[in-house]
Amino acid sequence: MSENSDTTAKYLHFPKPETLHRLAISENGFVFDPATGNHFTLNETGVCILRLFISGKTLQEIFSILQESYDVETQEMERDLLEFSSMINEFLGA
Amino acid sequence: MNTLNVTVAITGMNAQPDNPGPGLAVARCLRESKDFSGRIIGLGYDALDPGLYLHDICDASYLLPYPSAGDMAFLETLQSIHRKEKIDILIPCLDAELPGMVRLTPRLDELGIRYFLPTQEQLRLRNKDRLMELANIAGIQCPEIKAITHAAFFTHCEDEGWHYPLVVKGLFYGAKIVNSIDEAIHAFHSIASEWGFPVLVQKMVTGVEYNLMALGDGQGGMLGEVMIKKMAVTDKGKAWSGVSIFDESLYEASAALVKAVSWRGPLEVEVMRDQQGQYQLIEINPRFPAWVYLSAGLGRNLPLALLRLILDEPLGKFSPPDPGVMFIRYAHETIVPMREFEELVLSNR
Numbered sequence: 001m002s003e004n005s006d007t008t009a010k011y012l013h014f015p016k017p018e019t020l021h022r023l024a025i026s027e028n029g030f031v032f033d034p035a036t037g038n039h040f041t042l043n044e045t046g047v048c049i050l051r052l053f054i055s056g057k058t059l060q061e062i063f064s065i066l067q068e069s070y071d072v073e074t075q076e077m078e079r080d081l082l083e084f085s086s087m088i089n090e091f092l093g094a
Numbered sequence: 095m096n097t098l099n100v101t102v103a104i105t106g107m108n109a110q111p112d113n114p115g116p117g118l119a120v121a122r123c124l125r126e127s128k129d130f131s132g133r134i135i136g137l138g139y140d141a142l143d144p145g146l147y148l149h150d151i152c153d154a155s156y157l158l159p160y161p162s163a164g165d166m167a168f169l170e171t172l173q174s175i176h177r178k179e180k181i182d183i184l185i186p187c188l189d190a191e192l193p194g195m196v197r198l199t200p201r202l203d204e205l206g207i208r209y210f211l212p213t214q215e216q217l218r219l220r221n222k223d224r225l226m227e228l229a230n231i232a233g234i235q236c237p238e239i240k241a242i243t244h245a246a247f248f249t250h251c252e253d254e255g256w257h258y259p260l261v262v263k264g265l266f267y268g269a270k271i272v273n274s275i276d277e278a279i280h281a282f283h284s285i286a287s288e289w290g291f292p293v294l295v296q297k298m299v300t301g302v303e304y305n306l307m308a309l310g311d312g313q314g315g316m317l318g319e320v321m322i323k324k325m326a327v328t329d330k331g332k333a334w335s336g337v338s339i340f341d342e343s344l345y346e347a348s349a350a351l352v353k354a355v356s357w358r359g360p361l362e363v364e365v366m367r368d369q370q371g372q373y374q375l376i377e378i379n380p381r382f383p384a385w386v387y388l389s390a391g392l393g394r395n396l397p398l399a400l401l402r403l404i405l406d407e408p409l410g411k412f413s414p415p416d417p418g419v420m421f422i423r424y425a426h427e428t429i430v431p432m433r434e435f436e437e438l439v440l441s442n443r
Binding site: 024032034035037039093 | 302304322323325336337338339340341342367371417418
């Protein structure tokens with residue numbers, strides 16, 4: 001993780017575990033929240049990150065796993081992760 | 095369980111695409127159920143109500159006088175229909191006819207027509223002008239509502255904390271969102287001329303609308319609940335598409351409302367989920383909603399369950415809640431020979 005990781009950790013809020021665990025995720029990346037009726041679609045990478053959120057891994061662990069899988073600069077990955085978590089929270093109404 | 099072989103009269107056969115009545119959907123739930131083998135009598139108020147001409151759903155159809163014609167006019171027409179059709183059960187599906195039907199229950203008893211209706215007091219408690227009181231009893235939030243009789247309220251309402259946009263509503267029906275004094279005064283007069291006084295003003299809640307329909311067993315229990323999020327609405331705010339959900343907090347809030355008044359009969363709870371994720375009670379409708387066909391689609395056929403309640407038959411088990419099932423409404427045309435239209439216009443049948 002980069003020097004900015006503290007900032008990332010500060011602003012990155014995972015949705016609540018009970019919200020994440022109730023999500024129905026299809027193999028095509030269609031995500032449905034059965035309690036709110038909200039739905040959205042994710043690409044393969046998005047599904048991978050969402051599943052990491054759901055698995056309860058720490059931010060550090062998520063970074064490590066993503067860095068092994070994707071050839072992306074650390075800072076860029078942190079930015080993307082922040083943006084992704086913000087978007088997921090918005091979609092889920094969290 | 096027994097197949098139900100009874101004659102059921104159902105009102106609300108209007109089906110305008112932007113605001114359909116629930117009657118046709120109620121009839122369809124029964125007609126398509128393998129557990130119903132009876133007759134369905136469609137009752138409407140207008141010769142252009144399409145359900146009256148759908149012979150695969152209604153075995154016979156009749157026109158009723160509008161509720162404004164009074165209880166006796168309604169009763170006389172119903173008696174005349176009953177003589178021909180031997181009605182076993184009556185299911186009213188429109189808000190405006192409920193008070194009259196409840197007043198007439200002793201006469202329905204005399205005729206041997208069965209029903210499952212709320213009491214006058216239960217109906218009064220769900221009136222829009224008493225919604226805050228009911229919400230308070232049930233522990234659910236509710237946007238502030240005020241009954242007014244003069245349009246002058248709108249010229250100084252902001253001084254009293256009533257900021258635009260506001261929702262102007264009729265006591266029984268009709269709602270308009272208004273953004274200015276001019277719009278509010280226009281809506282006030284329009285609603286008052288159609289639905290009378292008082293006119294209600296409700297503080298606006300922004301958010302996503304969720305609905306729950308169920309049966310109240312009259313003893314505080316809520317049966318067969320089905321919840322949806324509206325996915326698309328008509329210009330009048332009626333569901334054009336929706337998806338089933340299951341939310342524990344909406345279930346508990348609705349169950350508390352049903353328990354608070356020991357609601358008897360079908361009901362629809364309308365709530366708005368605000369930006370803080372809190373449910374705000376918007377309305378309680380004392381009847382099935384027009385999207386009741388979804389209940390059959392989910393294995394929770396509520397009109398059929400209502401018949402079983404009325405007939406003291408065992409209800410059996412409802413299928414578990416099944417979030418993620420959608421309905422999408424559509425409009426289509428039915429072909430009507432002029433002589434059928436003529437018969438309804440001239441002889442109410």
